[in-house]
Amino acid sequence: MHSAALVIIFLTVVIALALGLMAARGKQMNLEQWTVAGRSFGALFVFLLMAGDIYTTFTFLGGSGWSYGVGGPTLYILSYGSLAYVLAYFMLPRIWRYAKTHNLISQPDYFHQRFQSKALAMLVALVGVVAIIPYLQSQFTGLGLIVEIASYGSISGVWGMVIAMFVIAVYVTLSGVRGSAWTAALKDIVLLAVVLFIGIALPLHVGGFSAMFHKIDALKPGFLTFGSTAMGIPWFVSTVLMTAVGFYMWPHAFGAVYTAKNERVFRNNAMFLPLYQLILLFVFFVGFAAILIVPGLTNSNLALMSAVTKVYAPWFVGVVGGAGMLAALVPGSLMLIGASTLLSENIYRPLSRNATPAQVQLVARVLVWVIAAITLFFSANSNATIVALLLMGYNFVTQFFPAVILGVFTQRGANRTGAVCGILVGVIMVAIFALTGTSIIWGLNAGFLAVIANAIVVLAVSAATPGAAVIEAPATAATPAD
């Protein structure tokens, strides 16, 4: 019975929607509560939200697809999260404190307050939305593939994406970020169980871990290390640096920082979240096993689902597909909330000064659907791989980092003119790279070079225009302990 797979996936989605509705019931939803849940989450929910950010379609299908398709360079995915948490230990408590003091809701609010520039805040909002679209697109692409494979071809990938878009948009409209937290709890448990199972069972299916790696090494010498492709060690180092510093620059990740109950949560997370990264290994093992189970796929994104379909019965394909659905639903909903809040709060509200809060909230909810539809359009017309989409988003979003880090740790290292010029230079470079299909220059990640250029411009312009220097660095709000 092939339809068992689709039935199980459908039930998973129904459960996720029910959890979202339960979370929303009995709560009066204003915009602040809708987005940051009244700043009342404890360590556990922040942990789940942040972990939910990591385990997405990108790691589940994209990560296994990369270990299947490119091998060694996949290790960047295992590396950058750990370094992001180390940086977070020092950076996030200050950002959280500053956001709390000034009642900030979204990422551009931070730039507005810190650099006293409405134009900069709007630029940040716009770049944030541009970065979110390829990220969201990677989730839609993955969902489309899951539905297509789990239906054994009877539903096309495009219709799968349409269904996925409706599920995510309905879900966000009904429940906001609390729904994400509940579903994140479900998702983490299901995904962990599924990934551990197939990450061990599939390598055993092809003769065990050591035998699997030996076979791949004999089949493709150099595949398991750096250097067999254009992605050598310099690419690894530059990509890890770029993605580690960009990790919390995503609008939804920056916004999730505000939901913490206290600042110690972030320092606490730095101890345990790196270990959580290790379950990524099992996803990569699935991709390696797939090299031996389903060799020669033209679309490497299909590696995990194809291997599972080849080895297991339809009901289990449904369980794996359901887990994949949840993996896309949680980050997808956070990204949609992030993008719609950016446009409603930071572009619509400043442009229409007498808008009531109810109007802004209505605009946010309508924008959820508009952004979802735009993303669907791009997804249906694209053949990009999931990892390539994510790296494109990172190229954009990392351009915030030089201004943020200088703003957090120095009084005068960056001013408003410097921040605007730096972000513009970085974003223009990245846009050119995207349009010309350039991802590697001199063996380095092209986005990394854009961040370096951006940082130089921020420092130089800020030094040359001291008159625009502002005012209140987050450090002035510091407790004596920090």
Add this chain to the structure above:
Amino acid sequence: MAIRWLAILPPLVFLVGVFFANSVTPYVMGLPFLWFYISACVVFTALVMIVVYLLDPANKGPELQD
């Protein structure tokens, strides 16, 4: 606060150490050496941050709740 300088170690083991670890052999725990090395770096990062957290005075005393 000097303990916070320990946090420089994780970036070093990942980004400098990798130049010396880019090899399939020897296999450790069934993994190619490079894969074992990067996994070990992840565990090492957690251990370093546990030491930093426990010794950092910012984490002493009652949590600043509100």
